[in-house]
Amino acid sequence: MERRPSIALLSVLFFGIALLYVPILVLIGYSFNASPLVNVWGGFSTAWYAQLLHNRQLLEAALLSLEVALAASTGAIVLGTLAAIALVRFARFPGRLLLTGMVNAPLVMPEVITGITQLLLFVSMVQLIGWPHRGLTTIVLSHITFCTAYVTITVQSRLQGADRSLEEAAQDLGATPTRAFVEITLPIIAPAIISSWLLCFTLSLDDLVISSFVAGPGASTLPMVIYSKVKLGVSPDINALASLIVCAVGVCIIGARWLTTLGERRRALEAQRPGH
């Protein structure tokens, strides 16, 4: 049977892709519009980009968001990788079902629910033990929670596909189980860990709802500032900021993808080499 989609299927595919991409491309177009009116083309201009550099509020929020994203994605890959190892390697332990549930539920849990329940936890914790005060700490803690879920799912599927016999061979040759895991299996799941770190970084950078609930009155992340500006109406400098973020994320993802395929291809070549 020929493996080729029919014309009808292909046209739906391209319609869907157009639906996904046209708004972003139009937005990037708008960001170079000299006129602040959206329906008038006032000529090509990069003025909105220049204006961004002078917006202190945006820059401070961006800095806070980057700090949060860095801390949350790093914390999440540690917890998520441990959870993935536990779920794949230990067939039976008390709390396994609980862990499976808690790893999957955040993926579909509406953010308003997660946001308000976590805020109520933090507020109650402050009453009981005096920690954590709302701000950077609470935002990071709540981001780690939903990011851990994504890491676990990604690493879990990679770990399931990893060949266990190599690790067992290393153990038969005298390596401790930990050493065998670190030297054999960790490199195999490393691409999954790196890509989930990137995913967590972008998800954390993007989160509006949960952050708004747990941030408290003092702290504003970048999405919170963007949301309040967008809510008031069109702001051409947000077009410029959005274009920058979208392009940066796009370049990072394509770059990461390219690096992993490169690495996989090299490994495949090395595996083919005689005497290896």
Place this chain on the structure above:
Amino acid sequence: MRRTWRPGRWLIILPPLLFLVVFFLIPFAFAFKISFAEAAPHVPPFTDVISFTPDHRLRIAISLGNYRYLLTDEVYGLAYLYSLRTAFFSTLICLVLGYPMAYAIARSPKSTQGLLLLIIMLPFWTSFLLRVYALEGIIRDNGFLNTALLHLGLISHPLRIMRTSVAVYLGIIYSYLPFMVLPLFATLEKLDPTLLEAAADLGSTPWRAFLDITLPLSIPGVIAGSMLVFIPAVGEFVIPSLLGGPNTLMIGRVLWDEFFGNHDWPVAAAVAIAFLLLLAGPIAIYQYYNVRQLEA
């Protein structure tokens, strides 16, 4: 006997387990507790449900007022129904649009598959908030769509899409489409093509073969994708807030307004708990299929 990882076992299991119990599970207990409190003008802005009197006696003050309020004020019931209906039909449209997309990718040559998947994945990585904002640029009264249609002479007055239900539907479909396509692709790709060949050899038309073989075998993907769209869509806040109008009262927005607008934390907690009970069924279905797929 094969050596297993006994000694370090709990060092691996406990950190994620404890973290998620404390920061994901226990919050629901606190929300449940506070949903029985009353709003109060101090910090934090609610009364104590469980407290100790000065003579060290346990005092439990449960107020059912918040739940009674949810039942009597029709805004909440209407918002629940509107959210469920909007999420249901958006999921259906995502499925109708996403299934052929996933099928087309699954049947494409392996070399282009990676690229097509990347194209579908990329929006998922890009900011959700900014994508909704970008859509606003298209459907605004003086946005891209209306400007283009007016120029082409296809319409004489701008189409009114913003601040209507249509805008909310468009927003959900646009934002959640990748979540539908990816799990569908995952099941369709695993499908054994020899089954379809066998069906064709036995005289089955492509449509019959699709209905008898492909569709039933892709049900796990259909369910996973639908739940990934439906459940978050019911609780969606950003889309109804930025694209919707006063009539598109979704429950996520109601909860947000109760919290940030009215500063009534106990009512917001009660809305969250009632909402969670409503979603327990769909979440359980999603979990069941997910666990089965992972164990398979």
